[in-house]
Amino acid sequence: MIFQTELHIETPGRGMLCIDTQIRDAVSGKLPGCGLLHIFCRHTSASILLQENADPTARLDLEAFFDRLAPDGQAWHQHTVEGPDDSSAHMKSVVLPSEITLPIRDGQLACGKWQGLFLFEHRHKPHSRCVLLTVYG
Numbered sequence: 001m002i003f004q005t006e007l008h009i010e011t012p013g014r015g016m017l018c019i020d021t022q023i024r025d026a027v028s029g030k031l032p033g034c035g036l037l038h039i040f041c042r043h044t045s046a047s048i049l050l051q052e053n054a055d056p057t058a059r060l061d062l063e064a065f066f067d068r069l070a071p072d073g074q075a076w077h078q079h080t081v082e083g084p085d086d087s088s089a090h091m092k093s094v095v096l097p098s099e100i101t102l103p104i105r106d107g108q109l110a111c112g113k114w115q116g117l118f119l120f121e122h123r124h125k126p127h128s129r130c131v132l133l134t135v136y137g
Contacts, residue, residue: 003030003135010128011121014085016049016059019119023133024109032137035104042130045089045122047096053116066092066122082123089122096120104137 005026011017027037041048052058070091073084080086100117103110111117119129 001032001035001135001137003027005030005133007131007133008128009119009131011046011119011126013126014121014124015063016051016118016120018053018116019131020053020117023117023131026133027109027135030135031104031107031109032135033104033107035135035137037102037104037109038099038134038136039102039117040099040132040134041119042132043098043127044093045086046127046129047093047098047120047122048100048131049096049118049120050100050102050111050115051118052114053118054114059118063120066096069095072124083125085122085124092120092122104135 007022007026009017009019009022023039039048051062070088072088077087079090119131121127
């Protein structure tokens with residue numbers, strides 16, 4: 001069995017947006033007893049993460065870390081057509097995943113107790129992002 005659907009997610013701008021509910025709603029009733037869910041972000045300036053979802057300060061620390069790792073508006077950036085966050089957004093998406101695969105067990109996503117699914121928007125402005133979900137079972 002294979003099922004595929006696409007989510008359209010509006011981001012408010014840079015930061016980590018929890019997308020657990022959207023993903024679970026999109027695959028509700030479509031999960032096999034045992035299988036895999038593949039999640040793919042169809043963009044080069046956003047990422048998909050499985051990350052701590054209990055304490056929001058974990059997200060803030062992660063966002064701050066990547067802002068320090070790939071700061072906006074550096075003098076050496078050449079790819080700035082869409083603004084000073086253009087190059088840094090692509091740099092972040094190179095070191096963070098554009099896809100993840102989750103196990104399905106007993107018809108449910110087998111995430112850990114403190115794990116959440118996030119779309120990490122790397123651009124400052126709001127964007128409409130597409131996330132492709134494929135269920136294998």
